[in-house]
Amino acid sequence: MNEIKIFSPASIANLSCGYDVLGVCLDGVGDELTVRKTKTKKLVITKISGHKLSKDISQNVAGVSALTLLNNTSVDCGFEIEIKKGIKPGSGIGSSAASSAGSVFAINQLIGTPFSNKELIKFALQGEKAVCKSAPADNVAAVLMGGFTLVREENDIIKLNSPTGLAFTVLHPQIEVKTSESRALIKKEVSLKKMVKQSANLGAFVSALYTENYELIGRSMQDLIIEPFRSNLIPDFEKLKKSSQDNGSLSFGISGSGPSVFSLARDMSKAKKIGESFEKIYNELNIKFDVHTSYVNNLGIKIIESK
Amino acid sequence: MNEIKIFSPASIANLSCGYDVLGVCLDGVGDELTVRKTKTKKLVITKISGHKLSKDISQNVAGVSALTLLNNTSVDCGFEIEIKKGIKPGSGIGSSAASSAGSVFAINQLIGTPFSNKELIKFALQGEKAVCKSAPADNVAAVLMGGFTLVREENDIIKLNSPTGLAFTVLHPQIEVKTSESRALIKKEVSLKKMVKQSANLGAFVSALYTENYELIGRSMQDLIIEPFRSNLIPDFEKLKKSSQDNGSLSFGISGSGPSVFSLARDMSKAKKIGESFEKIYNELNIKFDVHTSYVNNLGIKIIESK
Numbered sequence: 001m002n003e004i005k006i007f008s009p010a011s012i013a014n015l016s017c018g019y020d021v022l023g024v025c026l027d028g029v030g031d032e033l034t035v036r037k038t039k040t041k042k043l044v045i046t047k048i049s050g051h052k053l054s055k056d057i058s059q060n061v062a063g064v065s066a067l068t069l070l071n072n073t074s075v076d077c078g079f080e081i082e083i084k085k086g087i088k089p090g091s092g093i094g095s096s097a098a099s100s101a102g103s104v105f106a107i108n109q110l111i112g113t114p115f116s117n118k119e120l121i122k123f124a125l126q127g128e129k130a131v132c133k134s135a136p137a138d139n140v141a142a143v144l145m146g147g148f149t150l151v152r153e154e155n156d157i158i159k160l161n162s163p164t165g166l167a168f169t170v171l172h173p174q175i176e177v178k179t180s181e182s183r184a185l186i187k188k189e190v191s192l193k194k195m196v197k198q199s200a201n202l203g204a205f206v207s208a209l210y211t212e213n214y215e216l217i218g219r220s221m222q223d224l225i226i227e228p229f230r231s232n233l234i235p236d237f238e239k240l241k242k243s244s245q246d247n248g249s250l251s252f253g254i255s256g257s258g259p260s261v262f263s264l265a266r267d268m269s270k271a272k273k274i275g276e277s278f279e280k281i282y283n284e285l286n287i288k289f290d291v292h293t294s295y296v297n298n299l300g301i302k303i304i305e306s307k
Numbered sequence: 308m309n310e311i312k313i314f315s316p317a318s319i320a321n322l323s324c325g326y327d328v329l330g331v332c333l334d335g336v337g338d339e340l341t342v343r344k345t346k347t348k349k350l351v352i353t354k355i356s357g358h359k360l361s362k363d364i365s366q367n368v369a370g371v372s373a374l375t376l377l378n379n380t381s382v383d384c385g386f387e388i389e390i391k392k393g394i395k396p397g398s399g400i401g402s403s404a405a406s407s408a409g410s411v412f413a414i415n416q417l418i419g420t421p422f423s424n425k426e427l428i429k430f431a432l433q434g435e436k437a438v439c440k441s442a443p444a445d446n447v448a449a450v451l452m453g454g455f456t457l458v459r460e461e462n463d464i465i466k467l468n469s470p471t472g473l474a475f476t477v478l479h480p481q482i483e484v485k486t487s488e489s490r491a492l493i494k495k496e497v498s499l500k501k502m503v504k505q506s507a508n509l510g511a512f513v514s515a516l517y518t519e520n521y522e523l524i525g526r527s528m529q530d531l532i533i534e535p536f537r538s539n540l541i542p543d544f545e546k547l548k549k550s551s552q553d554n555g556s557l558s559f560g561i562s563g564s565g566p567s568v569f570s571l572a573r574d575m576s577k578a579k580k581i582g583e584s585f586e587k588i589y590n591e592l593n594i595k596f597d598v599h600t601s602y603v604n605n606l607g608i609k610i611i612e613s614k
Binding site: 018150160161191198201203207 | 324325326327328329457458459460463465467468493494495496497498499500502503505506507508509510511512513514517523526527532
């Protein structure tokens with residue numbers, strides 16, 4: 001194999017009760033990366049379309065992660081990377097994770113898959129850390145493993161069961177919220193009482209994924225700790241939440257560190273209806289926005305073609 | 308049915324990463340309650356053996372819980388309760404929970420089981436609250452539902468999967484540690500960083516119960532939040548912990564609010580070996596102690612006989 005084209009999807013991190021822990025992989029929206037072997041032993045990003053980003057290997061997350069991978073294996077060739085950004089940087093649905101996971105996934109395929117997707121997480125994470133030092137692994141884990149993932153520790157990641165049919169609606173208000181700024185909003189201390197409630201919800205949510213108990217999924221997807229601070233960053237957050245509930249969602253919350261928000265529904269028709277209700281609300285505001293709907297992507301990154 | 312004799316088992320609450328959330332039901336050690344219908348519409352405790360406790364209905368947890376149940380149903384008879392305490396009060400393995408859950412379970416059977424065991428939790432909890440106002444439901448839930456239980460909220464309790472073979476060793480040092488005192492030791496605030504780690508462990512533990520991943524059960528059963536404060540209450544805590552690990556346990560921690568400690572092992576032979584190592588350590592100290600070994604009791608309270 002000399003060339004591979006892949007689809008590296010968007011993802012939701014900080015999923016409600018799982019701040020820095022829970023991630024989920026989306027479908028439909030994502031980056032496309034084309035990577036080809038070159039004779040010259042060099043790593044270059046030849047083209048980036050869709051959004052403006054640096055092509056400098058040390059400045060681009062896909063470059064940083066790829067370089068980390070290559071420093072941990074021995075290959076006789078170089079690689080050219082083309083990136084078609086489908087996810088806007090700073091949207092809160094794992095834009096950097098898609099690129100940094102995508103490049104290591106593609107190169108791993110081209111060199112005969114010496115690493116499992118799970119093993120690639122540590123390389124992809126280095127890309128993430130180039131943007132934000134304290135970046136947790138919840139986005140890259142979800143993208144590389146697919147489905148719902150739980151980060152117990154950076155190097156101990158668990159793929160959870162993913163009940164069928166679940167569909168997400170994501171609203172991305174095109175306002176800038178930097179991850180570092182959004183993190184600064186959060187208090188460094190939590191009351192023990194809230195900790196108990198939040199962790200009970202996380203435990204209940206994990207149980208509900210295995211028993212495919214949709215009502216319990218809905219009840220347990222609550223964020224008492226982070227949402228109160230960050231929801232102010234998102235225009236009409238409460239209106240969106242109410243509209244999501246009124247349209248039968250299982251849960252509603254902030255995606256990553258915002259500004260995107262998500263709604264989770266039992267099926268795609270509900271998710272689409274919720275999306276329409278979000279559009280109605282945001283059409284009243286003077287803010288550009290996108291709405292995506294997506295089933296849970298239980299596979300993660302997909303190969304589009306290879307030759 | 309006019310008379311019933313039941314075995315109401317010990318339980319471990321605050322199970323490692325699940326402070327105020329996770330409980331597990333034990334076997335072998337517990338209280339025996341005999342309850343019989345009487346013509347006079349009155350609730351009396353006629354006899355308590357094993358340990359000294361008040362027979363006054365309003366002072367005894369089994370009386371308080373039974374009275375709460377009777378106030379929520381209409382019956383034409385009275386009840387006599389005999390309690391044979393097998394669990395020492397204040398041992399940290401759910402002594403009050405066994406009695407308060409036992410009396411409501413027995414009466415419910417005698418009146419034709421109008422309530423499910425899950426529904427009995429709220430009555431049993433009133434018994435617990437007579438001893439400690441802020442008592443969480445993790446002990447009574449485990450006793451009434453059996454196996455591993457997760458308290459999402461007082462009235463939303465989830466029975467988790469229980470992998471086969473798991474065996475507990477419990478060491479009960481006969482020193483007095485009151486729940487209220489033990490609770491006072493705990494800081495009311497937790498760092499967000501520790502919260503994330505602890506909740507990730509809880510999520511991983513729940514996942515491991517469903518996937519029957521014994522290694523992950525071991526890795527995730529850690530308590531970073533409560534153990535550091537309470538371990539000082541238990542003589543030779545670190546020695547016990549090391550000895551448990553050296554003998555191949557999956558985990559070690561404080562049972563309830565102490566002073567009992569538990570070790571969890573993959574099978575009974577390991578649990579017994581760990582028990583012997585605990586005995587060796589405590590034989591050097593001038594403290595009375597008991598050691599129990601027990602499989603996870605996936606049924607909860609059992610009926611011994613009825614007539």
